[in-house]
Amino acid sequence: MAGQIDNLISVCSFHPEEELDHYCKTCERALCEECIKxxxxxxDWYKLKKVAQDIKDSASDKITEIINQEIPKIESNLKAIAEVEEKNKEAKTEKINRIKHRENELIAAVKVISDSLIKDVTESRFSEGEQHAKSEEDKNIASLxxxxxxxxxxxxxxxxVAILRLQEKIRILLSRVRMHDPLRSEDHVDFDEGQIDIHSLERMFGLVVRESSQNLAVDIEGTTLTEQFNFQVTANPITSLSEKSLEQTWVYGRNDKEIKLCNTDGGVVRKFEFGDTVIRGFVRLDNGDIIIADGVNRVLSRWSNKDGDIKTLTNLSPFEPLGVALSHRKELLVGMKDRFNxxxxxxxxxxxARVLHTYEYEEGHREWIKYYLFNSPDRVAENFNRDLCVVDSLSRNTGRLLIISEAGKLRVIYEGQNLGRMFKPSDVCCSKNSEIILGDPRNNAVHVLDKDGTFQRFLLTDCSYPSALRLTPNRILMGSENGSVHVFEYEESNQSNDE
Structure with a gap:
């Protein structure tokens, strides 16, 4: 052991093939030939043997200082790390136990369903009265x-005498026995297999969510955009907005009872009030009419800009609309889920409202497993290459962006950057050069991806909880979770048409 340490302290840390045989008084450290060169x-350097005796005491003092001051810090740090690692181990064990417990709960639930189905198969199709009559008839047949x-x-x-009595008994029993069509005894029971949906099972099972430590987060720096103006609309998060003109914007806040047309200082120019309706989103058509996704009544409605009338465009039941957008061909894009999810x-x-295409799932590796594309398709936008960009919520705290080809093939899943907080995108829009712009309210950022879903840069940082986005010529409109709208200048070359 002593020999190993002797070898360790005699060679240069930077040039292991060289010995420490010189001393630099300028830097107060031992050197090798290569270090000097x-x-x-x-x-001011010398041969180590020449100055060794002179600097021995000061070097010893430095070692003692390190031993007394720095080594305790290192040991304390190592102890703290070990304690954290032990806590991590205990926490992971507890989470694994919870996962196993959840597994057992799901297996038990499946067993309950299985037992119920087996009971349905084995139970007689006859009523209690019919079963009693059949039992009496069986007794008569046995007696006969x-x-x-x-x-x-x-x-x-x-x-x-005995034969006549026997004849009478047989006659009576025959009168009590009916001849039945054997086909009527067939029990036409079948088992209609359901589809095994992996995503539904994952949603029932739960998710492993790992929130990044702040000290591991990437440095976030956004493009410098000039804010033209902002205004307050409501106390609720802005979920949909659409620019009518440079001075006026249609805005809706979650759980509000009206869609407002606001000017640049937040003044309400016009408003559309509604009753028992929860708006999941809206889009404005070229003639000024507004298409509304009504989550309560499960319909798409059309509000007339001309006379203020509202008419049901289509009934979506059993589906509930989650959002509505407009494609570049002026088609409606609607994300939905059914009432049972x-x-x-x-x-x-x-x-x-005539359905042109439905995007739901991709075929799995086995025919009986359907791989659904979405968990909760809250927002949809069409890119200029005809891809669909879908904001897909996974849970209350997490989400992702899906990029799907026009034919329905899942191309890319984007799950954010390592910014220290969980990623749950709020809205998406696309620029003319097919860049994808994505709101990230939990990290107060707006991401920019290329058409293939590769992160390019941050468009905005330190922005106040971006909950809704809209691109217009030369501007980007951002709705905030605090109920305000912010309007920024944006280069026209990067723009998409406002739908």
């Missing part, structure tokens, strides 16, 4: 068979 040529057997065995010895779809519709 590279960095200490012009310093016994009398017939008795007669066959004893007919030679029976006298006339077993089906989640995006539909492309003509402006009259």
């Amino acid at each position: 590279l960095d200490h040529r012009d310093h 068979q016994s009398l017939v057997a008795y007669y066959n065995e004893n007919k030679q010895s029976l006298d006339g 077993t089906r989640r779809i995006v539909q492309r519709m003509a402006i009259n």
